[in-house]
Amino acid sequence: MRKVAIVGVEGSGKTVMLAGLGELYSHPDPEGYFLCPKNFQTASYVAEKIARMRxxxxxxxxxxxxxxxxxxxxxxxxxxxxxxxxxxxxSCLDFAGEVYRLAFGIRQGATPDEMQDEVDELLSYVRNADDLIVLINLRDIIVQGANDPRVQEAMWITNEILSYALDKRDDGRTPRAAIVLSQADSYAVTIKSCGGPKGVLARYLPHVANNYDWLDVLASSAVDKTVMDDNGNIVPAPDFQPTRLRVIMHWIRAGIGMTVRGRPKFTPQRPIQHQVDYGYGAPQRPAPLFAEPPPPSSGIGQFFTLRGRKNRAEYWKFVGVCFLICFVGGLLSEGFLLPLIALVLFWPSVANSVRRLHDMNRSGWWCLMGFIPMISWLVVIVLGCIPGTIGDNEFGPEP
Ligand SMILES: Nc1nc2c(ncn2[C@@H]2O[C@H](COP(=O)(O)OP(=O)(O)OP(=O)(O)O)[C@@H](O)[C@H]2O)c(=O)[nH]1
Ligand SMILES: [Mg+2]
Structure with missing residues (x-):
């Protein structure tokens, strides 16, 4: 179970984002990923909010x-x-921004009895998340401005949420965390002029930027098209699509299988692909080298496939057998058979290394390092020592 906490003060865009994610991923994305609601409440929450927005x-x-x-x-x-x-x-929870004020705001401690359960639930939601997405609505910081007392408190709460969530837990785990600037559709020009989302944070919220510069900062929006209604308000266009939320799912996916014990790793191990082009040069994620379906787990095919993962024990078993074959072959034929043995074992050895790399959630192309003279032996040892990621990762289930 991956607990994803999407948090933020009132008006930061939690509800819109949760509904948008459910809607966007009700269809498979270009890589085939989709979200399947586990219960009726989840499906109807998304349907109701999206119908309203349409x-x-x-x-x-x-x-x-x-x-x-x-x-x-x-x-x-x-x-x-x-x-x-x-x-x-x-799994996510949608809380009212007001509960965040009670839990983290300046009224902290003055929680009415009837709200205590919600506040406790919220604290445990934030504290136990695997992935924490802290939303800041760009409108608040750009238009309202940090001089507005309500925005000031909102930013204080955001800071408090981050420090509470990232404080070391009893089990030594810390969540992956990202600051997401919402409503980016309305502020694309500002984002560009600041040189990207981190620049926006540095310009408008320097204290948050200074403290949390090491977190991922993303810009996203739940709608790709807005119109002005009769009252002059900007509202979603009837045919809007939440495609700009893909960046959020890519960030969540980048953490799957990532070890978060001990020293936290906040930056995705692989660059994430931003399908949203706000014009500030998004990093590109290379297409997976070896795609599904899962590899044959038995028979001769398992030594030749480049798909799937191999744990350290399986890797060393293979290296040991290769070593033995070379040793015995070299002895019996006084070296004459060695080139032939090397030829036969070449591809299975590449496959062995590639699948070990997959176990670490790394691209198989890294095995090319093994062809650099002098360090190839070091590569063999390193591949056999680094533990694989826990649980599923991009390349398949844990072996
Ligand atoms: N243009 C645009 N506006 C957005 C977007 N996301 C949120 N907003 C604006 O922000 C407002 C608040 O969004 P909500 O999702 O209701 O915020 P919330 O965090 O759930 O707020 P509470 O329920 O009060 O805690 C919306 O009514 C929109 O005006 C977006 O992607 N694009
Ligand atoms: Mg809401």
């Missing part, structure tokens, strides 16, 4: 006493006729 209305502010649990299974479609693979479970 009518040109934003969802109403979440009421203080409403706590909506959303549970999905992230799945990946394989080839035609094949059953989709479960990647992980994603």
């Amino acid at each position: 009518k040109g209305e934003w969802p109403t502010a979440t009421a203080e006493d409403v706590l909506q649990g959303l549970d999905w299974t992230l799945r990946k479609r394989l080839g035609p006729g094949q059953r989709p693979r479960d990647v992980c479970e994603v």
